[in-house]
Amino acid sequence: MTIKEIVTEVKAKYPEINNVYFVGCGASQSDLYTAKYFLVRNAKRLRTDLITANEFNFDPPSDLGEKSIVITCSLGGTTPETVAASKMAREKGAPVICLTNAPESPLAQNADYPIIHGFHESYSAKMQKLTKCLQLAAEILEQYEGYEDYEDMMKGVEKIYGVIDAAIPYAKPLAEKFARENKDERVIYVMGSGPSQQVAYTFSSFILMEMQWVDSASFSAGEFFHGPFELVEKGKPFMLLMNDGNTRPMDVRALEFLNRFDAKVTVVDAKDYGLGNEIPASVKDYFNPILLDGVLRVYGEAIAEARKHPLTQRRYMWKLNY
Missing domain, CATH: 3.40.50.12570 (Rossmann fold)
Structure with a gap:
């Protein structure tokens, strides 16, 4: 399913959503921040938060349930805390969308809608997780509230990988200079x-x-x-x-x-x-x-x-x- 199809199906099953929770650990949690930042600055009704997985497990939001969308993330899909968070969110009645590079992983198996992203293929592929999560947030906003810059966002999603790939040759000598000057x-x-x-x-x-x-x-x-x-x-x-x-x-x-x-x-x-x-x-x-x-x-x-x-x-x- 495409991201648009996933959100369309979620909206058909859960027509009233009040909050979106982003949940993960370590670098995967950080990768969710841009999408959370976007929603905080553009949503007029939807509430959102970014929560580290075990905090979500031990001290979940009081309104977690059928009016929540929970987005979890783990590169390999095996982070125990994030898998547990996905399970708990589903038990509370929330639809769970996960992002992972591993389609057969425990995280994918414990989500309602897995979004599989690349990683190893190129530098731009390593950014698919961030990009797809931002796209997901924009799609949620568009379908639940409306988003006036939706088309521009989709253009950005289309173009960003090329921008990254074009940047890498210019970045390498600068990165080597940084490394020489800071290695000790x-x-x-x-x-x-x-x-x-x-x-x-x-x-x-x-x-x-x-x-x-x-x-x-x-x-x-x-x-x-x-x-x-x-x-x-x-x-x-x-x-x-x-x-x-x-x-x-x-x-x-x-x-x-x-x-x-x-x-x-x-x-x-x-x-x-x-x-x-x-x-x-x-x-x-x-x-x-x-x-x-x-x-x-x-x-x-x-x-x-x-x-x-x-x-x-x-x-x-x-x-x-x-």
């Missing part, structure tokens, strides 16, 4: 704003901390001046993700401050990769994190190579029961 750093801070804030969290938490064992923290460019900016000093490494959209002034302000005190700044800017040339202006904001996350995959590979520390290397994951 003990801490790297990552900052973003608006819809891309969670991409900063993803790179910090999962590429740097999980996959590279590099101390890191992430924060919103808007919150930077309410605490974290006290850490800025000459030569301290920061990565700044810059949007081509509404929250760009926050990114520019942060960059000016970092440069003022001669921090070691790596800028990854959606404008450098022509996002606004391809994606309609009315929906451009929501495609920033998809483009930036796709580009950052190259940065992750580059620093792993420079540090001689494969992205698959772990201390605890896959080795211990915890």
